[in-house]
Amino acid sequence: MTGYSDIVVDSPKSGVQHIRLNRPEAHNALRTALLGELANALSVAEQDDQVRVVVITGSEKVFAAGADIKEMADLNPVGIWKDKRPQHWNSIKAFSKPVIAAVNGYCLGGGMELAMSADIIIASEDAQFGQPEINLGIIPGAGGTQRLIRSVGKALAMKLILSGEFIKAREALYAGLVAEVTQPELTLKRATTLAKTIASKSPIAVRVAKEAILAAYETPLSQGLELERKAFLFLAATEDRQEGIQAFMEKRPPQFKGL
Ligand code: HXC
Numbered sequence: 001m002t003g004y005s006d007i008v009v010d011s012p013k014s015g016v017q018h019i020r021l022n023r024p025e026a027h028n029a030l031r032t033a034l035l036g037e038l039a040n041a042l043s044v045a046e047q048d049d050q051v052r053v054v055v056i057t058g059s060e061k062v063f064a065a066g067a068d069i070k071e072m073a074d075l076n077p078v079g080i081w082k083d084k085r086p087q088h089w090n091s092i093k094a095f096s097k098p099v100i101a102a103v104n105g106y107c108l109g110g111g112m113e114l115a116m117s118a119d120i121i122i123a124s125e126d127a128q129f130g131q132p133e134i135n136l137g138i139i140p141g142a143g144g145t146q147r148l149i150r151s152v153g154k155a156l157a158m159k160l161i162l163s164g165e166f167i168k169a170r171e172a173l174y175a176g177l178v179a180e181v182t183q184p185e186l187t188l189k190r191a192t193t194l195a196k197t198i199a200s201k202s203p204i205a206v207r208v209a210k211e212a213i214l215a216a217y218e219t220p221l222s223q224g225l226e227l228e229r230k231a232f233l234f235l236a237a238t239e240d241r242q243e244g245i246q247a248f249m250e251k252r253p254p255q256f257k258g259l
Contacts, residue, residue, distance in 0.1 A: 006034035009041045015052035015199030016192060017045055020059075027065035028058045030110045034068075035088035042095045049258070052199035052206070054095070055191045056118060057102040058111075060184065063127070066109025069136065089142050093117050096207055098198050102191035103127045104184055108166070113142040116151065119210060121177065122191040123169040124184040129177065130166035150217060151177045202240035202256040 008020040019041055021028040028034075038056075045051040058064055067085075075083065092114070101118035108130045115121050115129075123129075131140050131148065139145060140161060149157040152175040159165065172178045182190045198206060208231045216224050235241055239259040247254035 004037045004041065006031070007037045007041060012045075012048065012050040014196050015050065016195040017048075017051045017054050018188075018192070019054060019056050021056070021064055022059075024059060026068060026070075027062045027106065028111065029065050029068035029070075030114065031068035031071045032083070032085050032088070035085055035092070039088040039091035042092060045097065046095060051097065052203055053098045053100065053195040055100045055102055055188070055195050056114070057188055057191070058104065058107075061105040062111075063101070063103040063105060063107040064111025064114060065106050066111050066132070067141075085142075089117075093143070096210070097203075098195075098206060098210055100191045100195050102188045103129075103169075103178070104187050106130075109133055109140065109144075110142050113140060113144045113147065116147040116177075117143060119213075120179045120194065121172075122180050122182060122187055122194065123172060123178040124187040125169050125181050126184050127169040127172070127178075127181075127187075128166040129160075129169075129172050130164065131161045132164040132166075134162060134164045148177075151175070200256075202238070202244065202254075203258040204238050204240055205235055208235060 006021070006023050008022050010018040019038065021034065023029060023031070023034060042054065045054055098120070099118040100120045100122060101115040102122050103115055104124040104127060106128055107115050107123075108128075109132055112129050112131060131144050133140050133144075140148075145157075145161060148160065156175050160167065167175070169178060169181045173181045180190065212228050212231050215227050219227065240256045243256060244254045
């Protein structure tokens with residue numbers, strides 16, 4: 001697809017759309033234009049039934065090195081007040097279909113926040129994760145202080161955000177930040193295979209499952225269980241549920257239609 005300069009958006013194949021961050025000259029720093037393009041590409045993908053799952057990736061060396069520090073340097077308080085980035089971040093986070101971040105190399109600051117706003121992170125064993133904002137006299141501003149603690153707990157979240165130190169992919173795996181670690185050359189391939197697997201499921205069940213899991217961030221257990229029960233009941237009325245169960249009985253693969 002054309003019209004973007006900071007990202008490359010492929011046509012969906014087998015229900016999977018790839019979006020590649022593409023600012024090699026700036027280690028994929030997330031300038032406002034890039035975030036705007038990403039928000040736009042996701043809003044198009046939201047409406048496109050051919051897209052069931054999105055895979056976001058960077059280059060072989062860098063997923064994204066964070067917010068664009070040079071752009072930030074030019075912002076005075078009025079500029080920060082008028083800043084469009086929070087709006088773009090909100091659109092990115094509102095995307096209802098599953099997102100997999102395929103991470104090679106540096107995944108820092110806003111880049112790590114982008115990866116954390118994805119639903120699943122697949123990381124190369126050479127990936128490095130960090131929130132180095134403290135080195136600039138600032139703090140994470142796109143969810144880092146809130147999402148990291150929910151992923152890895154207080155001890156590691158504090159260490160990363162207060163010290164600015166990086167961790168490698170294996171440590172991120174043990175801490176629960178990433179779902180899988182792969183050899184560098186296999187990261188995108190594995191993310192794509194996983195995306196195709198998810199894309200082959202009932203899109204309604206996938207969407208409801210994502211919503212229910214994310215609700216756990218916001219709700220106490222009793223409320224979350226109630227929400228899960230209602231979502232479960234809702235799915236009982238779908239054709240996809242009948243098809244899934246029928247296909248099992250008939251020992252054939254299900255044909256989900258999203259109905
Ligand atoms: C703008 C960046 C950049 C960034 C790298 N570059 N990171 N430009 N914003 N975040 C540019 C460099 O200036 C340089 O351009 C080119 O990319 C290559 O970077 P090098 O530093 O030469 O590469 P290397 O030695 O390999 O070091 C890689 C690195 C380092 C460790 C990732 O670049 C780095 O520390 N980057 C900053 C990471 C960071 O602090 N991120 C947090 C940002 S704040 P030139 O033209 O000079 O060659 C943030 C807040 C989020 O994310 C808030 C959200 C609302």
